[in-house]
Amino acid sequence: MARLLLWTFERPLLTAVVVAVLTALAAVHIPKLEMDPSAEGLMVANDPARVLYEQVKRRFGSDNLTVVVVKADDVFTPTVLRAVQRLTEGLERLDGVTRVESLTTVRNIRGDGDRLDTEPLVGSPVPDDPATIARIRGDALGNRVFVGNIVSADARATAITVYTDSRPRDGAFNERFTEGVESLIRQVTAPGLTIYQIGEILTRVTNQRYLDHDQRTIVPIGVGVLLLVLFLAFRTPQGMVVPTATALLSIVWTLGAMAYIGVPMNLLTSVVPSLLIAIGFTEDIHMLVAYHASLEHGRPKLDAIREMLAESALPLTITSATTVVGFGTLIFTDVTMLVQFGVASSLGLTANFLVTMLVVPQMLRYWPVPRHIRRSAFADGAREGPLLRFLDGLGRFNLKHRRAILVTAGLVAAGSLVGWLGLRVDTDFLTLLPKDSIVRQRVADFGRALGGALNFYVVVDTGRPDGVKDPQVLRKIAGLQDFLAGTGKVSKTVSVTDYIRKMHREMNGGDPAFEVIPDNADLIAQYMLLLEGRDFAKFVDFDASGANIVVRHNRTGSNAISALRHEIEDYIHREFPPTLVARPTGEAILTNNAMDFLAVNELQSLVSTFVVIALIHAALFMSFTVGFLSMIPNVIPVLSVYGLMGLVGIPLNISTALVATIAIGIAVDDTVHHMITYNRQLQEHHDQERAMFNTLRAQGPPIIYVSLALVASFLVLLFGSIVSTVQFGLLSAFVMAMALIGELTLTPVLMGTMRLVTLWDMLLLKMNVEVIRHAPLFEGLSRWEARKIVLLGKLETVGAGTLVLRKGDTGDELYMVITGRLHVFNRRPDGRETVLAELTPGAVFGEMALVTREVRSASVVAATDAEVLRLDFAALERIRRRFPYTGAKLFRNLARVLAERLRKTTGALVADDAAAAASDVRAAPGSA
């Protein structure tokens, strides 16, 4: 990867062309980007309930309505009724309106002696005489279908219901319609009248306006905060411009890709640009730190860039991969909006990675070297500053309280799990809007004045044509309606039974005793013949096999709707015969289904994110243990934020559920940088404590600045209008803070328990093939295994003439020569040195120390520049634990080496003995 980056770096023109082309391609598509302010994406794709809902809409009409409310002291006055009429007629003319229902359109049924009137309740023109008005009032308030539906029982409010084409994603239509209604209201309004509109379309338009507003205010502020932090950190414009440029480019590319693929900007995907800024900025800081460090060490600019690339290649690739994976798992959830978010964020992060790789080096190339590098927070000079002292102190703290840190982490995790128990899944669209939002106020007002502003259906299917005309069926339906009324959770239900009952009463002279369901099925059929018409089509379908109960209510939370739905289903299960099928359905029910899925999906996604990232880390460090341990400092913040939500009562909803995924994506990056740096330090110094301190010093400042900047920019979201945005900001800030603490304390402690070997180093290490083939220590080992041993040991480079072992020293390491030549020599008392043996690559020396703890029997000096591998007890232990199979082979080889020594020694002793015996024999004659 580093090679690829360096190659690209050397070709600025090619890079520029590629970037320009891609940017142009993206920019071309951006105008086609779709805006989707609806909640449609929250429905579960392929939900069978969705299919049912679409069918129901065809049979009974859409449940999507806008209501224009007219309030007055008494709506039954000519003035108000005329206003209602003007509004009705004006609304009927609006584009997209299919039907309007109001006091002036409904038919009244009135029976009086032998008369039956089925005329409109309010004639046209609106009558003036008090008698007629009084009659209208009486008729309206005496009609069970009207009261609580189009007029309130106290006659202080009336509702004009407007049915429109369903065009949820057509933002322009929604705006035009809303404005059209507002304009009508302005024309008609008069003193004494309060008129306003509410409904799904208004809610969508309001949502969109808030989202737009937030995008326009919060995003710039958030960006401003980040830029401020960047400036404070780097003290040079370069530090601000480079990250900004890469963020902007990647946003352009992402939006273009989204437009091309067809992913719309919705409630969730509108977060993606901010996400890119946050994450991109993280990587840029790390890269610039590396660049400035190189500059500070005196490297010329281009070399510094190359060093930066070499150093950053690995961490950047890993962090990008893990973040893409983290968000990518959302693509496998069932909720359309989450899938879209997963796609958009994965695209964005990939784009960000490409942009960073291609553009940053070139930007630095053409940018003059900053003059005030030494002033930056990451400069060597700063390392003596307060930040450094803090980090050193932290390091000492980590060492001293290792156990306490682990225990605390465990307690936090346990405590969070307890908090998790209290976590609820609840999306309440209305409470997502700010408390003072018009929509919320109106819905509350409407609820008080007239009844539920929201509705859903309960569809009853008899399974046969004319099944609804059966009195038994109607009684069951009426029973369900009574049950619903009894729960107190709905404001009104209207169904065919209400019309039939009303008709029956009026056919019997208006006698209330007759407001019941007749026993005669033929009579019911005849009533329905009369009632047939557009008003009625909402309640009975074309062949009268199905009936619809329209339920009006004010429950906005998904929890509440779920509970109500279950109550209804229980009742149906108890009271309805198996042949009579009844189901609640409606847009609210469908999005509610999605909420149920949401929690499960999010959890699944989270778990898979963890697993995949852990696997990536395990592959990187070639150890499952490491992979697992590396996730702990990232799991705990996530657990803690959910625990917090459970304790404090913030519900899990579409926005807050994302906090964990986003947090992981960002927090894991820091861990990777941390571990890679720690590993390199360990390679260099072979001292875990020192490695930890150095790592804290090197990675601490970037990690701290990044985390603080992210916390600050998340806190900016507190200024958002939509409650879920605010909650999201708060929780994200919290989780970033927790991640920071974990990164500075828990990660070092955990790292300290293991020695890391990265895949990368393995690939980079160039081993002399000959050495591996012939070294007795490496016999039977593959190249891979040999490298593992080398990396777990310590590779030392010694210059010619360096004393590696001194006779008389104690030591517990053995050595193997990798390259070069060494001499074993003995210094005689008279100072002369005799070379006892020459050690060539593959030769092992010092191995006796492993068996006995004797002092060194001879000295070893490097005759040429040489590389030697040093293995001590600890190293051998590590090898044994980490790579037992390799270790076994190593020990076998070691045994062989020792045996060989023993054999030589014994052989030498035997030879000496024989020589001595021979000289003894020669000396023997003459002596007695």
Added chain:
Amino acid sequence: MNVLALLRPPTGYLWIALGLAAVAPLPMPAAAQSGPEIMQKHRQVNRVKDEEEQLVLRLVSKSGAMKERRVVRFTMNGADDLNKILIRFLAPRDVENTALLTWEAKDGNDDQWLYLPATRNPKRIAAAGKKNRFMGTDFTYEDLRPENLAVHTYTSAGDEAIDGQDCWLIESVPANERVAADTAYRKRRLWIRKDNYALVKREYYDKQGRLEKIESLRKLVSVTGTAWRSNEFEMQDVQNGTKTVVVVERRAVDRGLKDDFFSEAELTRGGS
């Protein structure tokens, strides 16, 4: 000077004039008839004393589903060109013998009675219900009557061919405010065939002036003398996407129905 001699038309012209007068009753497509004239003619030639039709009503929903009703309709044309109409359902079984009786009135405030067999007594219905659709069909009560010339103002709007037949195009609007209040339509357009004064097409425009329904009258048959009737006509609601097709299964005209046939007694009798 004999002034009278000057006043007397030349004898030749007199014979020609008399001859022409003899053949005058034949309908001759006149060069420029006015709207009211055409409509008067239309009513006049198509008027019969009484009529009995057995009809199949096919209601077609937006999605193409169909349900069928069968009715018999008796119409009697009386004094002042006012009609009495009795409609009785023959099928489906659960609405059999449901019946509706209408006596047209000069001022437009018709008298109507409704009888549901499952109840005891018929009910009088208010006239203002005229703009309601008849029993779930796409026809309103007013649509089902012969043209009521007294309450509409007609203007000729040119010519147009329908199915290859030359027609007059007539525009009709309510004659006054009161009528306008009762009717569902701001305007209608009628196509009257020039050759036989039969109505072949009607368009209905709602109160906002938008096209609401189109009625097509097909399978024209001559029933008696100059009167033509359509044996299959269809009302299509273009705004809702529904339509109602009416097929005439049987028709008998001028059977000598009497006033007392169109009574509450007959209404409740059922079966015919």
